[in-house]
Amino acid sequence: MKFKNRYAALGENFCEKTPPVPVAEPGLIIFNHELAAQFVGSLNELDDTSLAELFSGNRVHESCEPLAMAYAGHQFGHFNPQLGDGRAIYLGELERLHGVAMDVQLKGSGPTRFSRNGDGRAALGPVLREYIVSEAMYSLHVPTTRALAAVTTGEKVAREQLLPGGVITRVAESFIRVGSFQYFANQRDIASIKALADYVIERNYAELAQHKNAYLELLEAVTQRHAHLIAQWMQLGFIHGVMNTDNMSVAGETIDYGPCAFMDAYHHEQVYSFIDRDGRYAYNQQPSIGLWNLTRLAETLLPLFHDDTDAAIELAKTVLQTYNHRYEQAWLQGMRAKCGLSAIISDEEDRALIEDLFTIMASNNADFTLTFYFLSRLNLETDENDHRLLELFSQQAAAVGWLEKWRQRLSNEKQNNEQRQKNMQAVNPIYIPRNHQIEAAIRAAEDHNDFAPFHALHEVLQQPFHYQPDKDNYMLPPKPEEEVTQTFCGT
Ligand code: AMP
Ligand code: MG
Numbered sequence: 001m002k003f004k005n006r007y008a009a010l011g012e013n014f015c016e017k018t019p020p021v022p023v024a025e026p027g028l029i030i031f032n033h034e035l036a037a038q039f040v041g042s043l044n045e046l047d048d049t050s051l052a053e054l055f056s057g058n059r060v061h062e063s064c065e066p067l068a069m070a071y072a073g074h075q076f077g078h079f080n081p082q083l084g085d086g087r088a089i090y091l092g093e094l095e096r097l098h099g100v101a102m103d104v105q106l107k108g109s110g111p112t113r114f115s116r117n118g119d120g121r122a123a124l125g126p127v128l129r130e131y132i133v134s135e136a137m138y139s140l141h142v143p144t145t146r147a148l149a150a151v152t153t154g155e156k157v158a159r160e161q162l163l164p165g166g167v168i169t170r171v172a173e174s175f176i177r178v179g180s181f182q183y184f185a186n187q188r189d190i191a192s193i194k195a196l197a198d199y200v201i202e203r204n205y206a207e208l209a210q211h212k213n214a215y216l217e218l219l220e221a222v223t224q225r226h227a228h229l230i231a232q233w234m235q236l237g238f239i240h241g242v243m244n245t246d247n248m249s250v251a252g253e254t255i256d257y258g259p260c261a262f263m264d265a266y267h268h269e270q271v272y273s274f275i276d277r278d279g280r281y282a283y284n285q286q287p288s289i290g291l292w293n294l295t296r297l298a299e300t301l302l303p304l305f306h307d308d309t310d311a312a313i314e315l316a317k318t319v320l321q322t323y324n325h326r327y328e329q330a331w332l333q334g335m336r337a338k339c340g341l342s343a344i345i346s347d348e349e350d351r352a353l354i355e356d357l358f359t360i361m362a363s364n365n366a367d368f369t370l371t372f373y374f375l376s377r378l379n380l381e382t383d384e385n386d387h388r389l390l391e392l393f394s395q396q397a398a399a400v401g402w403l404e405k406w407r408q409r410l411s412n413e414k415q416n417n418e419q420r421q422k423n424m425q426a427v428n429p430i431y432i433p434r435n436h437q438i439e440a441a442i443r444a445a446e447d448h449n450d451f452a453p454f455h456a457l458h459e460v461l462q463q464p465f466h467y468q469p470d471k472d473n474y475m476l477p478p479k480p481e482e483e484v485t486q487t488f489c490g491t
Helices: 048-054 124-139 178-186 190-204 214-236 283-305 309-320 323-339 347-363 368-375 386-390 396-410 417-425 435-448 452-461
Strands: 015-017 027-031 067-069 073-075 078-080 088-094 102-107 146-158 162-172
Touching (some): 124 146, 124 162, 124 452, 178 190, 214 283, 214 323, 323 368, 323 417, 435 452
Antiparallel strands (some): 015 067, 027 146, 067 088, 146 162
16 A cells, blocks of 8 residues: 655645644544455555554554645635644545545544644544445445544543544545635635646546646536536435535535435425524525535636636636536436436426425425335336325325326336336435434444444445335434434534
């Protein structure tokens, strides 16, 4: 195993070289052998003690040049010129057997120059949460950072109360954020913006390098990735919760899992995050916030587009103006697949049909995931399975009416029931990381040092599209007393 570090080579104003701060007593909770097997080297041959030492930061591999990255960001719309890795340490890139090298980072690994008043640590709960949700996102085919390892530290961290500490190791195509570019734009440091853009192109968008205006192409590629990413979030009822520009990856991966959540009952304006008091990052705001963040990225790149600012702005606009259409198309395509509509007949009519479904789901408190799960098991000719879907709706008549329209629409399809169901079941998960299940796993680990519920939940979520016997409790929405109405970032 050998870490490369092309980021460190960018220079001192990009980072602070700093080692992780050792923890008292590292203990391995979980190691992602499937992910580790993708890397060149023999990570999978290490024993648990060595893995715990390595992924707590207690031992730093000799090829590592550990560092904390500098970045800025708009937090809830307010610009903060200096954020940076306040509790993360970048270890470098690991070569993979296939595909591009991946970046590896510890989170919860001790204070850095960018910690401001924070302790540089992570509590065990958020570590488990990020591990479960990011790996579930991967299994749901959503671009995401992945989790390589989670360890306990044997130390307490002080939040509202004393909590057990943890460290998570994350792997990403890139840890460069929109805020990374903002950091240099705020300093009017165009040379560094260019160096960072060149680094991102070399690492993540190599196919753009030869283009005449590669930087504009970069903005376009990032725009495309985020339009698709956010469409996928919307199709699964995922709410990121903190779409600050420092939490938006230029590689188009879901990153920085904090107070994120999957919806149970569908509500357009759903917010779970305790700190999102005005609903800036509510479910239905996510597509437009995506564009807002991309516009902040475009602003930083203007000097690279053209020497003349007005000309540069016009160029940026031509790209940003494509976002809404790209998003709408990605959304419609994905939603059609979820509803079993493969024949392209009328965009407007399909959109109206799908929006009708969401309207009645909202007014009837229907569970997001189960609605599509049961829909993907219905037949065209008989209503014998309809009752399972109808039971999700407080007033079944509305859903009966919608199913009639849906069957009408399906009669224009060439696929038979079996084909359609198979295709629908490949995109409509049975299991998602439900808040109350995550909470139960965290409670058991934090309060009783019992990691069995964490492992069990994680295992079910690795095959979200496959029915697993005896796992029905993971597919059910919470009972009223189990419902989690607020989530916290745990910082
Ligand atoms: P987040 O809300 O997790 O995206 O974090 C926002 C900023 O606060 C980032 O710069 C983090 O590195 C920093 N931060 C969050 N929690 C801590 C902590 N416990 N110690 C130091 N820095 C932190
Ligand atoms: Mg962050």
